[in-house]
Amino acid sequence: MTLRRRELLACSLLSALAPAGIARAEPPRRGGVLVVAADTEPRNLNPALVASNGVFFVASKVIEPLAEMAYGQGGLEPRLALAWEGSPDGLSVTFRLRSDVRFHDGTPFSSADVAFCALELWKKHQNLGRAFFKDLEAVDTPDPSTAILRFSAPTPVQLVANALPALTAVVPRHLFAGTDVLTNPHNQKLIGTGPFRFVEHRPGQFYRLERNPDYWGAPLPWLDGIVYRVLPDRGAIAAALEAGEIDLAAFSAVPLADLKRLAAVPGIAVIDKGYEGITYQLTVEINHRRKELSDVRVRRAIAHAIDREFVVRAIFLGWAKPATGPVPRFDTTFFTDEVPSYPFDRKRAEALLDEAGYPRQADGVRFRVDLLPAPWFEQTRQMGEYLREALKAIGIEARLVIKDPAGHQKAVYTDHAFDLAIGSPVYRNDPAISTTILYESGLPPGVPFSNQYGYANPEMDAVIRAAARALDPAERAALYRRFQKLAMEDLPLIPVCEFTFLTVARTRVRNVATNPRWAVSNWADCWLES
Amino acid sequence: MSPGLALVRRRLAHAPLVLALVITGCFVLLEAAPGDAVDAYVASLGGDAGFLHELRARWGLDKTPWTRFLLYLAGLATGDLGISLTFNRPVRALLLERLPITLLLAFSAMAVALLVGGILGFLAGSRPGSLRDRLASACVLALNATPSFWLGIVLVLLFAVRLRWLPSAGIETIGADYRGLARLCDLARHMVLPVLTLGLVYAALYARVLRAGMVEAWRSDFVRAARAKGIPRRRLLFAHVARNALVPLVTVVGVHGASMVGGSVVVESLFAVPGLGRLAFEAVIYRDPALLVGVVLVCALLVIILNLAVDLLYGWLDPRIELADSPS
C-alpha cells in the first residue's frame, strides 16, 4: 500500500514536472508580467539587513548577493562576484567583482559598496551576519573590482562561500552611508543591481517590480515585471491559482492536501524542486531541564515511538523524507547516514522507558509533558497532534499547548517553559550557519532557533568549535560527520524528517526551479509562454 | 434644547471615560501577553542576542511598561497616534490608508443586509403565520445559523473558481491601472463576494429583528383596536406596523455597528481585503500596542457616530420615545 501510493505520487509528480521543470528547446519569450502569491509583508525588506526567506522572496529580484547557489559541481554560480579565493592562513578572502554593473539609480557598483555593506550592514546589523561575520575586521578595496575580506581568526573559505547566497546582499553605499541604516527609507524602496526594479508596495495588497532594462546580465530578464499579490489566507491562494488570477505560489503556500488534485488540473503544475538549498527539518525539541527528558534513554524512547514513514505519508503527503540527522541528504559535502538510527518500535520504546525507571503507573501513564508545536507551519501543528498520540501509545501523556509566534518564541527560547516542542529549523547550505547553534551550549536565553534546550556536552562543543575553524575542506567534512554522529547518539533533539517546499505554477511559467534556492533567487531567466 | 441634542451631549460626555478604558485595556492586554514585538519579529527570522537587544532598545521596549504607556498618552494628547512597530510606519498613515476600504466594505454590507434582511423580514412579518412567513423565516433561520467563513468559502468556490464570474480575492486588478468608471467597476466586482458574505449574515439578523418587531406590533392594542375599527390592513401595515418595527431594527444596527465597522477578521482574511479588522488582528499577533489602540479608537469613533445617528433616528421614527431618559 505504502509503496504503491508513493509510486503513484512519483508518477504524477514526473508528469507535472515535465512542462515546467525540464527546459524544452523552445527559445524564451520576452514579456509578460508574472503574478505570484505572497503571504507576508516584512517590515524591513532589505536583504542586506534581514536575511530571511520572507524578505528574499521579494527582495532577491531587486538586490543581489555576491553569488547564488547552483545545481551541479561547486554548487555556486557568480552574481556580483566573479571569483573568490581564500588565503592559506584563512585570514582573508579575496573577491573579484563585476565591473559592468550599475545600481537602479544609475550609480556604478564597486568594491566600496561591498566593503560598506560587509562592515556596516552584514556585520553590525544583519540577523545572521552579526554572528557569522563577528571575526571580520576590515575590507580592503585596492581597486573598484577587488574586495578583500580580512578576518581576525582563521575562517574557512568553504564556509564563507557557502554563506554567500544568503548573507551577502549588496545595496548602494551612497544611499546608506551616514544615515541611520535601520530606518533608511531604502529598506522599503529597494535599490539594487538585480534584474527587476522596485516600483511600489501597496500594504495589504501587492508589491510591484518592473524589468530593469540595464541589467548586467542582458538580455535577461525575460519578464516585463513581477507582481506579488498579498494573500494572507492559504485557501485563498489555492482559489486564486485555480481561478487563474495568479501564476505561481511558492513556499508550499497551497495546502499540501490539495496538491494532488491541483496537479491534475490542466494548466497547473506542482514542482518539488528549487528549495534544496533551504531544506527544513521537522524536529522534536526537548527541554533537558526536565528530569525525565534529561535521560538519553527517554529521548531515544521518544524517537522510537515516532513512525517517520507515517509522518511523511500523512502530514507531508509524501513530499518529505525521513531525516537521519541534523544535515539533510542534499548536502553531499557533509551528509552522512553512518549515525545511530531509531526505527519505529513501540516495544523498544517502552522497554527503554521501563529501564530508565519510568514505569506505567496505575492509570497507564508514565509521566506527563507539555508539548508546544511551533505555530508557523501547518505541518508543525499536525506533527504536534500526531506526536501527542504517538506518545500516548508508549505511556507518556502530552498536552498540546499552542501559542502565537511571539508567545512561542518567548516560551521555548527565552523562558524555557516547555517540555517538548515541535520546531522547524532550516539548513542553510553549511552546518555552521544555522544548524550547529542548535547543539552548541552556553548561548544566552532569548536567542531564537538556538540551543535553549539546556543541552551541554563538552565533546559536542569542541567538535563544533573545531569545525568552524578547520581550513581544510576534508577535515571540516570529517568533523561535521562526527557532529552528526554525536547529535544522533546524544539525541538532544530528534530530527523527524526533512522537507523542502513546493511550487505550484501555471504551466505557462517557464524556467521554474532552475537552482536550489529558486524561490529566493533573482528569476532573471524565468519567462512566460504567450 | 431639543432632546436629541441633549442625548448627543450626554453620549459625548461618556466618550472620554469609555475611550480611556479601551486604550488602557488594549495596553494591558498586550503587556500581559507572553513575548513582545521583538519576539514576534524574530520568530520569523532568528538572530543573535545582540540583534534582539539592539531591536528592543530601538523600539523602546527596554523601557518599563509604565513609561511606554505614559509616553504613548503624551503623544496621544498632541494628536500623535504613534508609530506601528510591525509596519515601521506612523499609525495615522496606516489607518487613513485602510479606512476607506473598511468603510466601503462595512457600509455596502450594511446596505445589503438592510435590503435583503428588510425584504425577508417584511415578507415574513407582514402576514405572520402564513406560508410566506414560514418560508421566509426558514430561510432566515438557516442563513442565521451559517458561519460567515463557511458562506465565504462556498461563494468563492462557486463564483470565483467554478464559474469564474468574480475575482476570488483582493480589491482591485493589480497593474490594470483603471481610471474613473472602469476603476469603480473593477472595485465593485472585487467587493461583491466579501460584501455578500458579510452582509448576508447580518441580513438574517436584521430580518429576524424586523419580523419580531412586526409581530409584536400586530399584537399591540393600538393595531388591534384600529383593525376592529375597520382600518384597512394594508394602511396599518405601512403606517404603523412596519414603522414601529423599525425601532428595534435601528437599535440592532447600532449595536452591531461595532462588529461591522471593525470589519470581520475572517471575511477580510478570506478575501484578502486590507481592512481594519485584519490590521487589529495583526497588531495583537505582533504585539503592536500603538497600532491596536489606533484601530480600536477609529472603530470606537465610528461606533459613537453610528449610535448618535441611531439615537436621532429614534426621535424621527417614534416621537413617543423620550430620548433624554432612555437607558444608557
Added chain:
Amino acid sequence: MTTALLRLLREPTAVLGLLLLALLSLLAIAGPLVWPRDPDAPSQALLLAPFVDPAHPLGTDRLGRDLLARLLAGARTSLAVAFTATTAALLFGTALGLLAGFAGGFVDEVSMRLAEAFQIVPGFLIALALVSVIGPGFETLVLAIAAASWPAPARLIRAEVMRLKRADFVLAAITAGLTRTQVAVKEVLPNALPPVVPLAALTAAAAILIEAALAFLGLGDPNRASWGAMIAEGRAVLVSAPWLALLPGALLVLTVLAVNLVGEGFAEATAARRVAL
C-alpha cells in the same frame, strides 16, 4: 414558571428546536458509549471516504482519525464551550447589571462605561485577541467568548432593575424591612430575568459560532476536536474530499439553528403572554 414552559411547548418552532438540541446533546454525551473510538487516534487508513469501511462509517481525515468519533467529540466541544461561556457571560452580566442598577452613582457609571468599552470593540476581535494572547484552551475559549458577550445581559438587567426599583412590590418589600441585598436577590432579580432568556439563546448561538470561527482560524482548544478546526482542515480538500468540511459544517448549522429555534419559540411564547395580559 411552569406555565411559561407549557406555553413554550405549545410553540412548534420551540419544540422542534428543543428536540434537535436534545438529540445533539444526547449525541455529544452518549456518543462515546455508542461509538467508543478515540477521536484523536491516527490510523493507517488516510482520507477514507464515508460508507466504505464499516470500521470508519463516515470515513477518516488526513491523519486517519475516525470522522464519526471526531464529529461526536466536536459536538461535545461545541456544546460545552457554548454552554459554559453563555452561563459565565450571563452570570457575570447579571451580577454586574444588578449591582449597577442598585448601587447607582459611581459604581453604575463605571460598570456601564466598562460595558460600553467592551461593546465598542467588535466582540469577535475581543475573543480573538484574548485567545491569541493567552493561548488557546477550553478555559481561554470560555473566558474569551464570555468577555465578548457579557455587556448585553448586563445592560439589559440594569435597565430592568431601574424599572423595577420603582415598582410597588419592591417599595413594599423595602418598607417591610428587607435589606437591599434581599430585595435585589429575592424581589427584583426573578422579575428582571424573563427578558434574559431569549438573550441567552442569542448568546449561546453566537458562542457556538465564535468557537467555530476561532477554531477555523487555528485558535481552538488543540486538545479537543472542534467542528471549526475540522472545517479548516477539510477546506484544503473541499473538492476532492468534500465530506470532511461538509459534515462538520452541516452539524454546526444544525446546532445553531436548534438554539435559534428555541430562542425564537421563547420570544413567541413571551410575546403571546404579554398579549394575553
